Amino acid sequence: MGALDGRVAIITGAGRGLGREHALLFAREGARVVVNDLGGANDGTGTDLTPAQQVVEEIKVLGGEAIVNGDDIADWQGAQRLINAAIETFGDLDILVNNAGILRDRVLVNMIEAEWDDVIRVHLKGHFAPTRWAAAYWREQHKAGLGRPRNLVHTSSTSGLFANPGQSNYGAAKTGIAAFSQIVAKELIRYDVKSNTVAPGARTRLTLATPGLEEIMKPAEGTFDQWDPANVSPLVAYLASASCKFTGETFFVQGGNVTLIESWSRGDSVDRDSIWSVDELAEALAPLART
Numbered sequence: 001m002g003a004l005d006g007r008v009a010i011i012t013g014a015g016r017g018l019g020r021e022h023a024l025l026f027a028r029e030g031a032r033v034v035v036n037d038l039g040g041a042n043d044g045t046g047t048d049l050t051p052a053q054q055v056v057e058e059i060k061v062l063g064g065e066a067i068v069n070g071d072d073i074a075d076w077q078g079a080q081r082l083i084n085a086a087i088e089t090f091g092d093l094d095i096l097v098n099n100a101g102i103l104r105d106r107v108l109v110n111m112i113e114a115e116w117d118d119v120i121r122v123h124l125k126g127h128f129a130p131t132r133w134a135a136a137y138w139r140e141q142h143k144a145g146l147g148r149p150r151n152l153v154h155t156s157s158t159s160g161l162f163a164n165p166g167q168s169n170y171g172a173a174k175t176g177i178a179a180f181s182q183i184v185a186k187e188l189i190r191y192d193v194k195s196n197t198v199a200p201g202a203r204t205r206l207t208l209a210t211p212g213l214e215e216i217m218k219p220a221e222g223t224f225d226q227w228d229p230a231n232v233s234p235l236v237a238y239l240a241s242a243s244c245k246f247t248g249e250t251f252f253v254q255g256g257n258v259t260l261i262e263s264w265s266r267g268d269s270v271d272r273d274s275i276w277s278v279d280e281l282a283e284a285l286a287p288l289a290r291t
């Protein structure tokens, strides 16, 4: 028996990289899968449905069920069509994995408006729009007495959570996604929907484009391949299962390591029952400075 037997899943950006591995594992674990991917380049330009079609073919060879969807996940109507594709083809939707993403790395002083806008759009709106349509469907089902465990899995990055220079657009979007997931978790628990986030580390087209990383990620003969993107998928499948015990959490995952990420928390403080002058505040805060 598979961990996802009988469940219907959408995986965005599943034509290659991490999404492809998630789709193949989900199918092996018994899910029927909508393989979404518009098939663009690393920077989001262009379209090509071939990679998504190949994943669907691979799933069919495994004896599984899958369909292709080529909608842009950051397009409002496209995201609605994506959710409807699962419901119309497989009769329901249990799981949405928001995974699709692009990169436009640049140091802040050289970044142009389109590099900011496109990255924020694909990641943040590309998480919001499909989640919004899935949540509306799940609320409707719940109100009709057809509620049951449903799962959202989002994709963040240590580039944002731990502030990587050269990626202010991507990092802001990826940290926003982790916060989005926490808020969604609180809003949707009443409909039996869980929302969690992964911050993966793996060898894919995206990371291979980062200078210096290709050498670090090269698999060594006869040893566990720490950077194989397939290593990330079991956690995503668990978070997508009806038995998932978590909601509102973010997990780092790479190789055999899975680490819970601590959220923002309050630190040291100064406090009094009257307004501070600027000078008084400067003096009181001085011992708290980290640099």
Ligand SMILES: NC(=O)c1ccc[n+]([C@@H]2O[C@H](COP(=O)([O-])OP(=O)(O)OC[C@H]3O[C@@H](n4cnc5c(N)ncnc54)[C@H](O)[C@@H]3O)[C@@H](O)[C@H]2O)c1
Binding pocket: 012, 013, 014, 015, 016, 017, 018, 019, 036, 037, 038, 039, 040, 041, 042, 044, 071, 072, 073, 074, 099, 100, 101, 102, 122, 126, 155, 156, 157, 158, 199, 200, 201, 202, 203, 204, 205, 206, 207
């Ligand atoms: N690989 C890593 O180590 C790593 C680290 C941190 C975060 N991530 C995140 O993991 C996710 C998957 O990335 P990957 O490394 O597998 O990269 P990838 O480039 O191999 O796969 C991303 C896929 O998303 C698709 N896509 C892009 N924009 C889309 C859109 N608007 N609509 C539909 N599909 C779209 C692309 O066509 C591509 O196939 C991304 O969100 C990425 O930011 C990856």
